[in-house]
Amino acid sequence: MLTLPTLLGQTALPSAPINFAMTNDSKKYSTKDFWNSRAASFPRFESGDDTYEARMLRLARENGVDFCGKTVLDVGCGSGMYTIRLAQQAAMVTALDISEEMLRILMQDAAAQGLANIRPVLSDWQHFAPAERFQIVFASMTPALTDDAAREKLHACALEQVVFMGFTERKPSDVMAGLYAHYAISPPQFADAPPMRAWLQASNIPHTVLPVDGQWVVPHSREHLLEACTANLRARGAEPDVGQVAAHIEDFRNQDGAYVERTEYSLEMIIWQAS
Numbered sequence: 001m002l003t004l005p006t007l008l009g010q011t012a013l014p015s016a017p018i019n020f021a022m023t024n025d026s027k028k029y030s031t032k033d034f035w036n037s038r039a040a041s042f043p044r045f046e047s048g049d050d051t052y053e054a055r056m057l058r059l060a061r062e063n064g065v066d067f068c069g070k071t072v073l074d075v076g077c078g079s080g081m082y083t084i085r086l087a088q089q090a091a092m093v094t095a096l097d098i099s100e101e102m103l104r105i106l107m108q109d110a111a112a113q114g115l116a117n118i119r120p121v122l123s124d125w126q127h128f129a130p131a132e133r134f135q136i137v138f139a140s141m142t143p144a145l146t147d148d149a150a151r152e153k154l155h156a157c158a159l160e161q162v163v164f165m166g167f168t169e170r171k172p173s174d175v176m177a178g179l180y181a182h183y184a185i186s187p188p189q190f191a192d193a194p195p196m197r198a199w200l201q202a203s204n205i206p207h208t209v210l211p212v213d214g215q216w217v218v219p220h221s222r223e224h225l226l227e228a229c230t231a232n233l234r235a236r237g238a239e240p241d242v243g244q245v246a247a248h249i250e251d252f253r254n255q256d257g258a259y260v261e262r263t264e265y266s267l268e269m270i271i272w273q274a275s
Contacts, residue, residue: 031124031143032098035078037231039101041224045084045109052216053081056140056269060163063208063271065136073134073157075125076142080106080118086138087115096121096128098144125150133159137274140165141267145192151199158274165269166193168211173263175252179229179245183238193268200272207272214265219258225249 048054057067067089077083077095079102087093087110095118097103103120110118121128125144137158145151145166155162170190172180180187200207220228226246233240252259 034231034235035097035099036101038228039079039099039105041220041228042079042102042105043081043218044079044105045081045113047113052214053085056165056212057082057085059210059212059269060271063210063269065161065163065271067136070135070160071132073130073137075137075139075154076144077106078102080109082138082140083118084110084113084115087118088113090117090136092117092119094119094121094130094134096123096125098122098124125153130157133157135160137162139163141167141192143192145196148199151196152203155203155205155272155274160274162272162274163269164193164196164271165267166196167191167265167267168193169266171264173216173261175225175229175249175259175261176232178248179233179240182244182248183233183240185233185236185238188236193270196270197268200270205272207270210269210271212267212269216261216263216265218261218263219254220261222246222249222253222259225252225259225261 046053061067067086070090072086072090072093074083074086074093074095077097078099080095083093083095083106095103095106097106097120100122103122107118107120110116125142134157137154139145139154139162145154145164154164167190171177172187177187179185197207197209226242226249229245229249230240230242233245249259252261254260
Protein backbone atom coordinates (compact mmCIF):
# COMPACT_ATOMS: atom_id res chain seq x y z
CA MET A 1 0.00 0.00 0.00
CA LEU A 2 1.09 3.56 -0.63
CA THR A 3 1.86 5.81 2.30
CA LEU A 4 0.19 8.95 0.99
CA PRO A 5 -2.49 10.55 3.24
CA THR A 6 -5.94 9.08 2.70
CA LEU A 7 -8.26 11.53 4.42
CA LEU A 8 -10.10 14.19 2.46
CA GLY A 9 -9.52 16.71 5.21
CA GLN A 10 -5.76 16.16 5.36
CA THR A 11 -3.99 19.34 6.44
CA ALA A 12 -0.34 18.36 5.89
CA LEU A 13 -0.32 19.58 2.32
CA PRO A 14 2.03 22.20 0.87
CA SER A 15 0.50 25.62 0.25
CA ALA A 16 3.08 26.08 -2.52
CA PRO A 17 3.83 23.39 -5.11
CA ILE A 18 6.69 20.96 -4.69
CA ASN A 19 9.34 22.06 -7.19
CA PHE A 20 11.49 19.61 -9.16
CA ALA A 21 14.52 21.24 -10.81
CA MET A 22 14.20 21.95 -14.53
CA THR A 23 17.04 22.55 -16.93
CA ASN A 24 17.92 25.99 -18.20
CA ASP A 25 17.44 25.33 -21.89
CA SER A 26 15.41 27.91 -23.79
CA LYS A 27 12.79 25.46 -25.06
CA LYS A 28 11.81 24.48 -21.51
CA TYR A 29 11.51 28.11 -20.48
CA SER A 30 9.55 29.14 -23.57
CA THR A 31 7.11 26.27 -22.96
CA LYS A 32 6.73 27.24 -19.33
CA ASP A 33 6.28 30.92 -20.22
CA PHE A 34 3.67 30.01 -22.82
CA TRP A 35 1.52 28.09 -20.36
CA ASN A 36 1.97 30.76 -17.69
CA SER A 37 0.76 33.34 -20.21
CA ARG A 38 -2.25 31.17 -21.07
CA ALA A 39 -3.30 30.51 -17.48
CA ALA A 40 -5.50 33.58 -16.98
CA SER A 41 -7.57 32.83 -20.10
CA PHE A 42 -7.50 29.04 -19.82
CA PRO A 43 -10.79 27.21 -19.06
CA ARG A 44 -11.26 26.43 -15.38
CA PHE A 45 -13.17 23.91 -13.31
CA GLU A 46 -16.95 23.99 -13.76
CA SER A 47 -19.33 22.10 -11.51
CA GLY A 48 -22.18 20.02 -12.89
CA ASP A 49 -22.72 16.56 -14.33
CA ASP A 50 -22.96 17.55 -17.99
CA THR A 51 -19.61 19.24 -18.55
CA TYR A 52 -17.10 17.73 -20.97
CA GLU A 53 -14.86 16.64 -18.08
CA ALA A 54 -17.74 15.03 -16.19
CA ARG A 55 -18.72 13.06 -19.30
CA MET A 56 -15.16 11.86 -19.89
CA LEU A 57 -14.69 10.68 -16.31
CA ARG A 58 -18.06 8.94 -16.54
CA LEU A 59 -16.79 7.15 -19.66
CA ALA A 60 -13.72 6.00 -17.72
CA ARG A 61 -15.89 4.70 -14.85
CA GLU A 62 -18.15 2.86 -17.31
CA ASN A 63 -15.04 1.10 -18.60
CA GLY A 64 -13.74 -0.17 -15.30
CA VAL A 65 -11.88 2.75 -13.72
CA ASP A 66 -12.82 3.50 -10.12
CA PHE A 67 -11.11 6.58 -8.67
CA CYS A 68 -12.83 6.32 -5.29
CA GLY A 69 -10.38 6.17 -2.41
CA LYS A 70 -7.37 5.88 -4.74
CA THR A 71 -4.10 7.75 -5.08
CA VAL A 72 -4.03 9.49 -8.46
CA LEU A 73 -1.33 11.24 -10.46
CA ASP A 74 -2.70 13.88 -12.88
CA VAL A 75 0.03 14.53 -15.48
CA GLY A 76 -0.15 17.97 -17.08
CA CYS A 77 -3.06 18.98 -14.87
CA GLY A 78 -3.29 22.56 -16.12
CA SER A 79 -5.89 24.64 -14.30
CA GLY A 80 -7.41 21.56 -12.66
CA MET A 81 -10.55 20.91 -14.69
CA TYR A 82 -10.06 17.18 -14.13
CA THR A 83 -7.95 17.39 -10.96
CA ILE A 84 -10.75 18.83 -8.86
CA ARG A 85 -13.25 16.21 -10.05
CA LEU A 86 -10.70 13.47 -9.37
CA ALA A 87 -10.08 14.85 -5.87
CA GLN A 88 -13.81 14.74 -5.14
CA GLN A 89 -13.53 10.95 -5.41
CA ALA A 90 -9.91 10.02 -4.75
CA ALA A 91 -7.99 9.80 -1.49
CA MET A 92 -5.16 11.97 -2.82
CA VAL A 93 -4.36 13.59 -6.17
CA THR A 94 -0.85 14.65 -7.10
CA ALA A 95 -1.23 17.46 -9.65
CA LEU A 96 1.79 17.86 -11.92
CA ASP A 97 2.32 20.81 -14.24
CA ILE A 98 5.11 22.95 -15.69
CA SER A 99 3.21 26.20 -15.03
CA GLU A 100 3.08 27.74 -11.57
CA GLU A 101 0.24 30.00 -12.73
CA MET A 102 -1.87 26.99 -13.71
CA LEU A 103 -1.16 25.39 -10.34
CA ARG A 104 -2.03 28.62 -8.52
CA ILE A 105 -5.44 28.71 -10.24
CA LEU A 106 -5.97 25.01 -9.54
CA MET A 107 -5.33 25.42 -5.82
CA GLN A 108 -7.52 28.52 -5.68
CA ASP A 109 -10.43 26.61 -7.25
CA ALA A 110 -9.76 23.55 -5.07
CA ALA A 111 -9.99 25.70 -1.94
CA ALA A 112 -13.29 27.14 -3.20
CA GLN A 113 -14.58 23.55 -3.42
CA GLY A 114 -13.39 22.77 0.10
CA LEU A 115 -10.78 20.26 -1.10
CA ALA A 116 -7.53 19.66 0.77
CA ASN A 117 -6.39 16.40 -0.85
CA ILE A 118 -4.50 17.84 -3.83
CA ARG A 119 -0.71 17.98 -3.79
CA PRO A 120 0.61 20.42 -6.45
CA VAL A 121 3.97 19.64 -8.06
CA LEU A 122 5.79 22.14 -10.28
CA SER A 123 7.89 20.14 -12.76
CA ASP A 124 8.21 19.03 -16.32
CA TRP A 125 7.68 15.32 -16.95
CA GLN A 126 11.34 14.62 -17.66
CA HIS A 127 12.51 15.78 -14.23
CA PHE A 128 9.55 14.54 -12.19
CA ALA A 129 10.96 12.01 -9.72
CA PRO A 130 8.22 10.74 -7.39
CA ALA A 131 9.13 8.82 -4.27
CA GLU A 132 6.12 6.53 -4.74
CA ARG A 133 3.88 5.06 -7.39
CA PHE A 134 0.19 5.86 -7.78
CA GLN A 135 -2.78 3.56 -8.00
CA ILE A 136 -4.11 5.41 -11.05
CA VAL A 137 -2.16 7.61 -13.46
CA PHE A 138 -4.29 10.05 -15.45
CA ALA A 139 -3.03 12.07 -18.43
CA SER A 140 -5.28 14.18 -20.65
CA MET A 141 -4.04 16.10 -23.71
CA THR A 142 -0.62 16.64 -22.23
CA PRO A 143 2.20 17.65 -24.60
CA ALA A 144 4.70 16.03 -22.21
CA LEU A 145 4.49 12.51 -23.66
CA THR A 146 6.54 13.03 -26.80
CA ASP A 147 8.59 9.82 -26.95
CA ASP A 148 8.61 6.20 -25.84
CA ALA A 149 10.72 6.95 -22.75
CA ALA A 150 8.02 9.36 -21.55
CA ARG A 151 5.32 6.76 -22.27
CA GLU A 152 7.26 4.08 -20.41
CA LYS A 153 7.60 6.41 -17.41
CA LEU A 154 3.83 7.04 -17.43
CA HIS A 155 3.24 3.29 -17.30
CA ALA A 156 5.88 2.74 -14.62
CA CYS A 157 4.31 5.33 -12.29
CA ALA A 158 1.06 3.34 -12.06
CA LEU A 159 0.28 0.53 -9.65
CA GLU A 160 -3.15 -0.38 -11.05
CA GLN A 161 -4.36 1.55 -14.10
CA VAL A 162 -3.49 4.26 -16.59
CA VAL A 163 -6.08 6.52 -18.23
CA PHE A 164 -4.69 8.43 -21.21
CA MET A 165 -6.57 10.84 -23.46
CA GLY A 166 -4.99 12.09 -26.65
CA PHE A 167 -5.93 13.45 -30.03
CA THR A 168 -6.23 11.52 -33.26
CA GLU A 169 -6.94 14.87 -34.89
CA ARG A 170 -7.60 18.37 -33.68
CA LYS A 171 -8.32 21.20 -36.05
CA PRO A 172 -7.34 24.75 -35.12
CA SER A 173 -10.14 26.68 -33.48
CA ASP A 174 -12.23 28.85 -35.77
CA VAL A 175 -10.59 31.88 -34.17
CA MET A 176 -7.00 30.68 -34.63
CA ALA A 177 -7.48 29.29 -38.15
CA GLY A 178 -7.80 32.78 -39.63
CA LEU A 179 -4.86 34.09 -37.62
CA TYR A 180 -2.61 31.23 -38.69
CA ALA A 181 -3.47 32.01 -42.31
CA HIS A 182 -2.83 35.74 -41.84
CA TYR A 183 0.60 35.15 -40.30
CA ALA A 184 1.50 32.31 -42.69
CA ILE A 185 1.81 29.78 -39.86
CA SER A 186 1.25 26.10 -40.53
CA PRO A 187 -1.39 24.98 -38.02
CA PRO A 188 0.08 22.77 -35.30
CA GLN A 189 -0.66 19.08 -35.61
CA PHE A 190 -2.17 17.27 -32.65
CA ALA A 191 -2.08 13.49 -32.93
CA ASP A 192 -0.66 11.96 -29.76
CA ALA A 193 -3.06 8.99 -29.47
CA PRO A 194 -1.67 6.93 -32.40
CA PRO A 195 1.92 6.92 -31.01
CA MET A 196 0.59 5.84 -27.61
CA ARG A 197 -1.35 2.99 -29.21
CA ALA A 198 1.74 1.98 -31.20
CA TRP A 199 3.86 1.92 -28.02
CA LEU A 200 1.30 -0.17 -26.16
CA GLN A 201 1.09 -2.63 -29.03
CA ALA A 202 4.88 -2.89 -29.31
CA SER A 203 5.08 -3.43 -25.54
CA ASN A 204 2.38 -6.15 -25.66
CA ILE A 205 0.22 -4.27 -23.18
CA PRO A 206 -3.52 -5.00 -23.59
CA HIS A 207 -5.57 -1.81 -23.72
CA THR A 208 -9.05 -0.46 -24.39
CA VAL A 209 -9.49 2.31 -26.98
CA LEU A 210 -12.58 4.54 -26.76
CA PRO A 211 -12.98 7.06 -29.63
CA VAL A 212 -14.66 10.39 -28.87
CA ASP A 213 -15.55 13.10 -31.41
CA GLY A 214 -17.00 16.51 -30.73
CA GLN A 215 -16.64 20.25 -30.59
CA TRP A 216 -15.48 22.46 -27.76
CA VAL A 217 -17.40 25.73 -27.48
CA VAL A 218 -15.63 28.15 -25.14
CA PRO A 219 -16.89 31.66 -24.34
CA HIS A 220 -14.22 34.24 -23.49
CA SER A 221 -14.00 37.82 -22.45
CA ARG A 222 -12.44 40.09 -25.06
CA GLU A 223 -9.34 40.54 -22.90
CA HIS A 224 -8.80 36.83 -22.33
CA LEU A 225 -9.30 35.85 -25.98
CA LEU A 226 -6.98 38.60 -27.17
CA GLU A 227 -4.35 37.49 -24.66
CA ALA A 228 -4.69 33.81 -25.67
CA CYS A 229 -4.44 34.56 -29.40
CA THR A 230 -1.37 36.76 -29.11
CA ALA A 231 0.38 34.25 -26.80
CA ASN A 232 -0.40 31.45 -29.25
CA LEU A 233 1.05 33.40 -32.18
CA ARG A 234 4.19 34.39 -30.27
CA ALA A 235 4.76 30.78 -29.26
CA ARG A 236 4.89 29.94 -32.97
CA GLY A 237 7.42 32.60 -33.85
CA ALA A 238 5.15 35.45 -34.97
CA GLU A 239 5.09 38.99 -33.62
CA PRO A 240 1.37 39.75 -33.74
CA ASP A 241 -0.14 43.11 -34.52
CA VAL A 242 -2.39 43.47 -31.48
CA GLY A 243 -4.72 45.83 -33.33
CA GLN A 244 -5.17 43.34 -36.17
CA VAL A 245 -5.83 40.48 -33.73
CA ALA A 246 -8.32 42.62 -31.81
CA ALA A 247 -10.19 43.41 -35.03
CA HIS A 248 -10.16 39.73 -36.03
CA ILE A 249 -11.75 38.45 -32.83
CA GLU A 250 -14.66 40.88 -33.18
CA ASP A 251 -16.08 38.46 -35.77
CA PHE A 252 -16.58 35.96 -32.95
CA ARG A 253 -18.55 38.16 -30.54
CA ASN A 254 -22.09 36.97 -29.99
CA GLN A 255 -25.17 39.04 -29.20
CA ASP A 256 -24.53 38.68 -25.46
CA GLY A 257 -21.08 40.22 -25.80
CA ALA A 258 -19.11 36.99 -25.24
CA TYR A 259 -16.34 35.98 -27.64
CA VAL A 260 -17.02 32.35 -28.59
CA GLU A 261 -14.28 30.02 -29.80
CA ARG A 262 -15.10 26.64 -31.39
CA THR A 263 -12.70 23.74 -31.87
CA GLU A 264 -13.50 20.41 -33.52
CA TYR A 265 -11.67 17.38 -32.18
CA SER A 266 -11.29 13.63 -32.52
CA LEU A 267 -9.65 11.90 -29.60
CA GLU A 268 -9.22 8.55 -27.92
CA MET A 269 -9.42 7.53 -24.30
CA ILE A 270 -6.99 4.64 -23.82
CA ILE A 271 -7.18 2.58 -20.63
CA TRP A 272 -4.82 -0.17 -19.56
CA GLN A 273 -3.80 -2.17 -16.51
CA ALA A 274 -0.42 -1.38 -15.01
CA SER A 275 0.31 -4.98 -14.10
